[in-house]
Amino acid sequence: MACSRNDPRIDYHMDENTRMSDKSGTTANTVWHAHKICRHHREFLNGQRACLLWFTGLSGSGKSTIAGLVEERLHEQRKLTYLLDGDNVRKGMNGDLGFTDADRIENIRRIGEMSKLFVDAGVITLSAFISPFRSERAAVRDLMREGDFIEVFVDAPLDTCEGRDPKGLYQRARSGEIKNFTGIDSPYERPDAPEIHVVNDGSLSPREVADQVVGYLRQRQFI
Amino acid sequence: MACSRNDPRIDYHMDENTRMSDKSGTTANTVWHAHKICRHHREFLNGQRACLLWFTGLSGSGKSTIAGLVEERLHEQRKLTYLLDGDNVRKGMNGDLGFTDADRIENIRRIGEMSKLFVDAGVITLSAFISPFRSERAAVRDLMREGDFIEVFVDAPLDTCEGRDPKGLYQRARSGEIKNFTGIDSPYERPDAPEIHVVNDGSLSPREVADQVVGYLRQRQFI
Numbered sequence: 001m002a003c004s005r006n007d008p009r010i011d012y013h014m015d016e017n018t019r020m021s022d023k024s025g026t027t028a029n030t031v032w033h034a035h036k037i038c039r040h041h042r043e044f045l046n047g048q049r050a051c052l053l054w055f056t057g058l059s060g061s062g063k064s065t066i067a068g069l070v071e072e073r074l075h076e077q078r079k080l081t082y083l084l085d086g087d088n089v090r091k092g093m094n095g096d097l098g099f100t101d102a103d104r105i106e107n108i109r110r111i112g113e114m115s116k117l118f119v120d121a122g123v124i125t126l127s128a129f130i131s132p133f134r135s136e137r138a139a140v141r142d143l144m145r146e147g148d149f150i151e152v153f154v155d156a157p158l159d160t161c162e163g164r165d166p167k168g169l170y171q172r173a174r175s176g177e178i179k180n181f182t183g184i185d186s187p188y189e190r191p192d193a194p195e196i197h198v199v200n201d202g203s204l205s206p207r208e209v210a211d212q213v214v215g216y217l218r219q220r221q222f223i
Numbered sequence: 224m225a226c227s228r229n230d231p232r233i234d235y236h237m238d239e240n241t242r243m244s245d246k247s248g249t250t251a252n253t254v255w256h257a258h259k260i261c262r263h264h265r266e267f268l269n270g271q272r273a274c275l276l277w278f279t280g281l282s283g284s285g286k287s288t289i290a291g292l293v294e295e296r297l298h299e300q301r302k303l304t305y306l307l308d309g310d311n312v313r314k315g316m317n318g319d320l321g322f323t324d325a326d327r328i329e330n331i332r333r334i335g336e337m338s339k340l341f342v343d344a345g346v347i348t349l350s351a352f353i354s355p356f357r358s359e360r361a362a363v364r365d366l367m368r369e370g371d372f373i374e375v376f377v378d379a380p381l382d383t384c385e386g387r388d389p390k391g392l393y394q395r396a397r398s399g400e401i402k403n404f405t406g407i408d409s410p411y412e413r414p415d416a417p418e419i420h421v422v423n424d425g426s427l428s429p430r431e432v433a434d435q436v437v438g439y440l441r442q443r444q445f446i
Contacts, residue, residue: 037294045301071260078268082344093336113316114337121305121346
C-alpha cells in the first residue's frame with residue numbers, strides 16, 4: 001500500500017500552518033497536507049516486517065499451541081504479534097456464520113480481510129484454523145500482497161492428533177455425533193508447497209517446533 | 224480479556240521442558256503450558272493503553288483529517304495506531320455490503336468486531352465513519368469493554384461541511400443524484416455525551432483540533 005503524501009487514499013491535504021479559514025477548502029491557501037501514517041512507518045516503529053503466518057493442519061496437530069509459542073518467542077524479542085483463531089473470530093466477527101459451504105467461504109474471506117488489515121497495521125499476524133482445503137488457503141494468499149502470506153503446515157499423523165484429541169472432537173466424530181470432521185469423514189488437503197513445513201509428531205518439543213518458525217522469520221529478515 | 228495462564232481460552236498447556244512423548248497428551252508428564260501473550264503484554268510493549276477512538280460527524284466535518292493528524296502526533300510519540308475508514312473497510316471486509324438498513328447494521332457490527340480485535344492487539348484504534356445514528360454508535364460501545372470506547376464528535380456546521388464538500392457529495396445529494404445523504408435528506412443524530420467534542424468549523428486549525436484529542440489521551444493516561 002502506498003504511503004507517501006501522494007497516497008491516492010488521501011482526499012485532501014492539510015498543511016501544518018494553514019488554518020481552514022476558507023470554508024470552501026479549495027483555495028491555494030487551504031491546501032491540506034496530512035502525512036498519512038502507513039504500514040512502513042508502523043513496521044519501522046515496531047522494528048519488524050509484518051506478515052501473515054497462516055497455520056494449517058488437522059485438529060490436534062498443535063496449530064494453536066505452536067502459534068502461541070511463536071508469539072511468546074517474538075514477544076520476548078519485543079515484536080508485536082496478534083493471533084486470530086476460533087476463540088476470537090468465531091465468537092465475534094464470524095458469530096453469524098455456520099458451516100455450510102457458503103459460510104465456510106465467507107468465514108475464510110473475512111479472516112483473510114482482517115489479516116490484511118492487521119498486516120497493514122504492521123503486526124506479525126498469526127492465524128490458526130484447520131483450513132483443510134487448498135482453495136480456501138489459496139483465496140487468502142490471493143488477498144494478500146506478494147510475500148506477505150506464509151503458509152505454515154503443522155504436520156502430525158492423524159493417529160497422533162486423534163490420540164491427543166484435546167477437545168474430545170475426534171471421539172465425537174468417530175461416534176457420528178459430529179459430521180464432516182476433517183480427517184475422519186472430510187478430507188484434509190495437504191499443502192503442496194508451504195513456506196514452512198514443521199512436523200509436530202512428538203519427535204521435537206512444541207517449543208523446538210515453534211523455534212523453526214521463528215528461525216524462518218529471522219532468516220527472511222521479518223525480524 | 225483474561226491473560227493469565229489460567230485463561231480459559233487456552234485448551235491445553237505446554238511446559239517448556241516437556242516433550243510430547245506421549246501420544247495421548249493427557250498424562251501428567253505432558254501437561255502443556257503456553258504463557259499466552261495477551262493485550263496487557265502488548266500494551267506494555269507498546270507503552271500505551273489501547274482504546275477505540277470513534278470519530279463521528281457529518282461528511283466534510285474533518286473526521287478522517289483529524290484522525291490522520293492524531294495518528295501522526297501519536298506516531299511521533301512512538302505510539303502504535305491504526306485507522307479504520309471507508310477506504311480500507313468498505314473496499315475489503317465490507318465490500319459485500321450495500322446501504323440497506325440491514326447492511327448498515329452489519330457494516331457497523333463488523334467494524335465494531337474488528338475494532339475490538341485491534342484494541343485487543345494493544346493498538347490505539349481510530350475509526351472515521353459518519354455513523355449518524357445513536358443506535359449504531361451505541362451498538363459499538365456495547366461491544367467494547369468498559370472504558371475502551373471513546374466517542375469523538377467532530378462538530379462542524381452543515382454549511383461549513385457543504386462548503387468544503389471534498390468529494391463533491393453534497394452537490395450530488397442536492398441535485399438528487401445521491402439519496403439518503405446525511406445532513407441533506409437523512410438525519411445526523413448528534414452525540415448526547417461524547418467523551419470528546421471538538422469543533423472543527425475553521426476557528427482552530429485541524430492540527431489544533433487533533434491536539435485536543437491527543438490531550439484527552441494524555442490526560443487519561445492512554446499514552
